[in-house]
Amino acid sequence: MSAMSDSRITSVSTEARVFPPPAAFAASARIGSREAYDAVYARSIQEPEAFWAEQAQSFHWFTPHERVLEWQAPHAKWFVGGTTNLAYNCLDRHLAGPRADATAIVFEGEPGDVVRYTYRELHAEVCRLANALTQLGVVAGDRVGIYMGMVPEAAMAMLACARLGAVHTVIFGGFAAEAIRDRLNDAGAKVVLTQDAAWRRGGQVPLKAQVDRALADVPSVEHVVVLQRMAEAPALGERDYDWRTLVAAQSAEHEAPALDAEHPLFILYTSGTTGKPKGVLHSTGGYMVGTALTTRHVFELRDDDVYWCTADVGWITGHSYVVYGPLCNGATVMMYEGAPNHPAPDRFWELIAKHKISILYTAPTAIRAFIKWGDEHPQRHDLSSLRLLGTVGEPINPEAWMWYREVIGGERCPIVDTWWQTETGGIMMTPLPGSIPAKPGSCCLPFFGVSPKILRDNGEEAEPNEGGLLVIDKPWPSMLRTIWGDDERFRATYFSRFEGKYFTGDGARRDADGYFWVMGRVDDVVNVAGHRLGTAEVESVLVAHEAVAEAAVVGRPDELKGQALVGFVTLKGGVTATEELRAALIDKVSADIGKFARPDAVIWADALPKTRSGKIMRRLLARLAAGETELGDVTTLEDAAVLASLRDREGEDE
Numbered sequence: 001m002s003a004m005s006d007s008r009i010t011s012v013s014t015e016a017r018v019f020p021p022p023a024a025f026a027a028s029a030r031i032g033s034r035e036a037y038d039a040v041y042a043r044s045i046q047e048p049e050a051f052w053a054e055q056a057q058s059f060h061w062f063t064p065h066e067r068v069l070e071w072q073a074p075h076a077k078w079f080v081g082g083t084t085n086l087a088y089n090c091l092d093r094h095l096a097g098p099r100a101d102a103t104a105i106v107f108e109g110e111p112g113d114v115v116r117y118t119y120r121e122l123h124a125e126v127c128r129l130a131n132a133l134t135q136l137g138v139v140a141g142d143r144v145g146i147y148m149g150m151v152p153e154a155a156m157a158m159l160a161c162a163r164l165g166a167v168h169t170v171i172f173g174g175f176a177a178e179a180i181r182d183r184l185n186d187a188g189a190k191v192v193l194t195q196d197a198a199w200r201r202g203g204q205v206p207l208k209a210q211v212d213r214a215l216a217d218v219p220s221v222e223h224v225v226v227l228q229r230m231a232e233a234p235a236l237g238e239r240d241y242d243w244r245t246l247v248a249a250q251s252a253e254h255e256a257p258a259l260d261a262e263h264p265l266f267i268l269y270t271s272g273t274t275g276k277p278k279g280v281l282h283s284t285g286g287y288m289v290g291t292a293l294t295t296r297h298v299f300e301l302r303d304d305d306v307y308w309c310t311a312d313v314g315w316i317t318g319h320s321y322v323v324y325g326p327l328c329n330g331a332t333v334m335m336y337e338g339a340p341n342h343p344a345p346d347r348f349w350e351l352i353a354k355h356k357i358s359i360l361y362t363a364p365t366a367i368r369a370f371i372k373w374g375d376e377h378p379q380r381h382d383l384s385s386l387r388l389l390g391t392v393g394e395p396i397n398p399e400a401w402m403w404y405r406e407v408i409g410g411e412r413c414p415i416v417d418t419w420w421q422t423e424t425g426g427i428m429m430t431p432l433p434g435s436i437p438a439k440p441g442s443c444c445l446p447f448f449g450v451s452p453k454i455l456r457d458n459g460e461e462a463e464p465n466e467g468g469l470l471v472i473d474k475p476w477p478s479m480l481r482t483i484w485g486d487d488e489r490f491r492a493t494y495f496s497r498f499e500g501k502y503f504t505g506d507g508a509r510r511d512a513d514g515y516f517w518v519m520g521r522v523d524d525v526v527n528v529a530g531h532r533l534g535t536a537e538v539e540s541v542l543v544a545h546e547a548v549a550e551a552a553v554v555g556r557p558d559e560l561k562g563q564a565l566v567g568f569v570t571l572k573g574g575v576t577a578t579e580e581l582r583a584a585l586i587d588k589v590s591a592d593i594g595k596f597a598r599p600d601a602v603i604w605a606d607a608l609p610k611t612r613s614g615k616i617m618r619r620l621l622a623r624l625a626a627g628e629t630e631l632g633d634v635t636t637l638e639d640a641a642v643l644a645s646l647r648d649r650e651g652e653d654e
């Protein structure tokens with residue numbers, strides 16, 4: 001483990017401090033007082049249909065809905081009978097108004113190249129790309145894979161699909177060939193949009209090469225469109241098209257079709273408790289209303305803002321809060337391609353000063369890295385353009401929150417700690433910056449229409465400050481609709497733990513003021529640097545190695561990444577445990593899933609601790625990996641000697 005001594009990262013504050021909304025902020029906010037929030041929230045829960053019908057009015061619908069909600073747990077339909085088009089709402093709707101020639105996207109590449117698109121220009125690009133996809137035979141309902149870096153064309157790709165009603169599945173650029181293959185096959189993708197390579201820390205990350213490797217085994221894919229990002233033109237195969245050539249030949253006019261409110265919008269794969277990633281399916285109308293409304297209120301967005309969410313488009317945060325939510329609001333969105341520490345650890349602060357960024361939304365893991373790199377980096381730059389800060393992806397420790405507030409926010413910017421998930425589509429719990437006093441480390445209160453509860457195992461509601469399981473007991477517009485191709489898994493994963501209620505997989509408590517404190521996952525999902533990983537996914541890669549008999553992967557606390565992966569591996573008889581083998585196993589995880597999923601340590605085990613019924617005792621292994629000596633109840637452990645052998649071997653990795 002890294003030997004980091006900065007107490008601002010590691011120590012746990014017991015002080016429950018409260019930070020009221022800054023007066024200047026509250027004065028101009030849409031919801032400017034706690035009373036105002038309470039009133040709107042109460043109405044959203046007591047009269048959800050009337051509330052959401054009103055919210056839906058600020059969007060363009062080709063035909064209005066007939067019913068707001070049809071709820072037959074676990075299946076929800078929102079804005080039933082309504083037709084709309086999300087890309088139309090993100091683009092065309094702004095062309096008649098004052099935002100037409102405002103900047104929609106300002107992009108800075110890692111080498112420093114800057115490109116801007118106004119809404120009018122972005123609209124034209126998306127129309128051309130939609131026409132190009134049509135030429136390639138893409139029709140509404142077809143699935144399109146997108147495997148790209150953080151370039152404006154990635155957003156265009158998503159918008160072009162949404163415009164046609166083609167279902168996109170964006171695959172994070174950090175995933176390797178096998179993970180890409182599995183996702184494209186599960187989705188049955190017809191076309192893949194990619195780029196030659198992306199800049200990262202001064203090097204080129206090859207993307208097209210990974211796609212080529214993946215496609216050796218994906219029969220459904222007919223065409224690949226390749227964006228040239230690097231100086232040299234990429235080699236194109238038979239099914240490949242050069243993006244710019246293809247798009248330049250198209251008309252910039254394209255009429256957005258009216259799509260049913262429940263038309264599938266995208267599939268985004270996320271990790272669960274089994275080895276197979278889940279294709280979370282979101283649909284058009286509810287997702288649009290949910291993401292746009294949260295963006296407007298949580299970030300208190302104004303026309304003069306320059307808004308920067310640092311998430312990659314490959315994750316849900318990039319979908320909802322880089323692309324759809326902000327563009328639906330006519331915002332000016334910053335996109336940055338590369339690493340936060342290239343060429344130097346002050347790159348983010350340089351970008352903020354240069355582009356006059358006013359809203360910054362990033363992850364606690366990034367904030368902890370900035371703390372480690374030193375205050376001198378932000379202090380060298382003029383950060384006075386910032387007026388609001390946000391975090392997402394994992395619990396933020398109060399010390400990191402305080403640092404963010406003081407060093408980045410100059411003590412004047414409210415901080416919104418937003419809790420939500422791939423499955424929820426949009427932000428579910430957060431302080432509203434003009435009305436809800438924030439407590440460092442708490443995601444505070446539910447957003448409008450969201451009904452979170454903390455339950456005991458038996459389904460009773462927990463007392464204040466009693467830890468329990470976080471559930472949402474009412475449907476909300478941007479909720480997932482199903483797991484692609486596996487509705488039974490959808491029901492079993494989310495709606496069977498407590499019949500008819502959505503189970504989040506998180507543990508949490510609610511304090512005496514009604515504030516929520518999310519503690520982390522209670523399932524076999526690990527949050528590594530804000531990336532959600534299923535331990536079973538990594539285990540299945542390890543056991544696929546010829547030397548491995550059995551493997552168990554757990555998370556252990558990590559000061560920078562939140563959690564890090566540790567693999568316990570039992571080798572087949574006759575195989576010798578060597579450093580080379582250890583490195584080979586870690587490399588295999590990089591090659592099959594991606595570098596970000598690499599275990600920090602591999603611990604050799606003569607056998608894995610199991611219950612008498614043969615289940616691997618992962619919780620025990622997690623405590624061992626965390627270096628705890630008090631291992632709790634081990635009476636169900638099949639063979640106590642196994643434990644002794646593990647303890648002895650653990651030291652080898654430290």
Ligand code: WTA
Nearest residue numbers: 392393394395417418419420421422518532
């Ligand atoms: C965790 C990311 C505490 C949580 C948007 C959740 C958080 C998982 C927070 C979803 C937060 C996200 N405080 N924990 N503010 N935000 N999480 O699907 O465990 O990548 O279940 O969505 O991240 O991760 P996902």
